[in-house]
Amino acid sequence: MTAPPIPVESALKSSQDASSPAIVFEQVSIAFERKPVLDGISFHLAKGETKAIFGVAGSGKSTILKLSLGLLKPDDGHIYVLGEDVTELSEEALFDLRRKIGMVFQESALFDSLTVRENVAFRLFEEGNVSEDEIERRVREALSFVELEHTVDMFPSELSGGMRRRVAIARAIVTQPEIILYDSPTGGLDPVTSNTIIELVVKQRDVYKTSSLLVTHRLQDAFTMANHYFDRKANQMKPLPPGARGEVPMGFLILRDGKVIFDGDVHELAQSKDEYIREYIS
């Protein structure tokens, strides 16, 4: 897997104001059809950190991602993304902010009438000021990152589930966004493909220092991410040395009944005395 170079402007921008969090949730509540899903939750995602979100089905994990993008508006509370309050922004202003964020949807959500090339290049086409040659180069780079360069002229219906998920990752990273939101990127995939996807997420975290929220049901995926790093020289994911376990920017967030019941790193998770959490991670 060859890594695409980070555009200079993007790298500079990422390094600026590195102390401020990428995403902040402040007392956010939302209900669907009078049923509360999130009830006053607060947490923050630091720049460069990847945070895995856990919870039973219907606990509001995907809702958190959609709220972060402004695809949904909360009933109460504030959400700050890259310093901007998305709860106050108009839809027009949100489109500008969303260009700095990549999202990998649960079922990939690739445009089925477009080829892989057109899907990956969608955002570049929309920017309107990128030359055809530059688009082709960046599409090839993004696809080589996910090892799917050969699928460039295929349609999503011709790809397997795992390949579609990887094309969705290529589409999300093609502009090197500052934040990436992954909605169950390994859901329904076999262990080998899941591992490939997790390796891509780790690579994005360690090579590009991208801030990420990752919704998953698979605890083992998050533990793999907490105990591995991406070795750029060897171009593969490697386990952290025993003394350095958990020394990567990886956080865990657990939801229960609309509340955050855990927000911390892998050490704190392992030491938690909460019965529900103990049962959840066992």
Added chain:
Amino acid sequence: MELISPTDFAIDFARDRVQAVQDYALLAARSVTNLFRRPLYVADMIQQADLIGVGSLPIVVLTGFFIGGALALNSANTLQRFGSLSLIGQLVAVGMVTELGPIITGLMVSGRNASGMASELGSMVVTEQIDAMRALGTDPTKKLVTPRVISTVFMLFFLTIISDACGLAGGGAVSSLMFGMDWHQYWSTAWQILVFRDVFTGLVKPVLFGFIIATVGCYYGLSARGGTQGVGRATTQAVVASSILIIILDFFITRLVMTIFGYR
């Protein structure tokens, strides 16, 4: 299953209906105001114009021709009793240009394209492609709705003219082949009876009908919920709602034009 009181049900129902009207009005307004905001998706407009216009041409030509023929047949039956068969051209011309041409074309294009738009956009909603588009920083109303609205309005205008011409040709064919009427007489009477008011009525209608077809089709598509069943429901609702609105609007446009220009 949770039971709710009849009062709560009525309030929810009324609120949903008002919300739907408001959402439709906002979508329709945005489809127009998007024309003044960049980017303009000209390539998408041309593609949609091809799908809607060229794609609908065969059904518009066929229905126009046979409706004109049927109109001539029915008119001839009555006119023969009064020895006024020569008036067929006038009846077919006024009937086709002011009423049947726009409404038949509108209903045909509605059946073909409002359903197509609702099912296409509905499928995109249920597979999260619309959310993906928004997440990628693109406004779906700009990229998907406005090109469909502009193309439908533009193409329905010309399809209606084609339908009118085919209807007149159908009426002419019936008049000359079945009733032995002189072809030139038919065309000259048909042509001479038409006044500005008739042509104006006949060309204003497709513009408004096109707007209704595209906005209703897109609205139901973007409001689709509940998987493939929801897409099917949205498709049916789009055709039913746009067809009913076309017929109701036809009445009011006709009445308005009569008020402005007076009766014939």
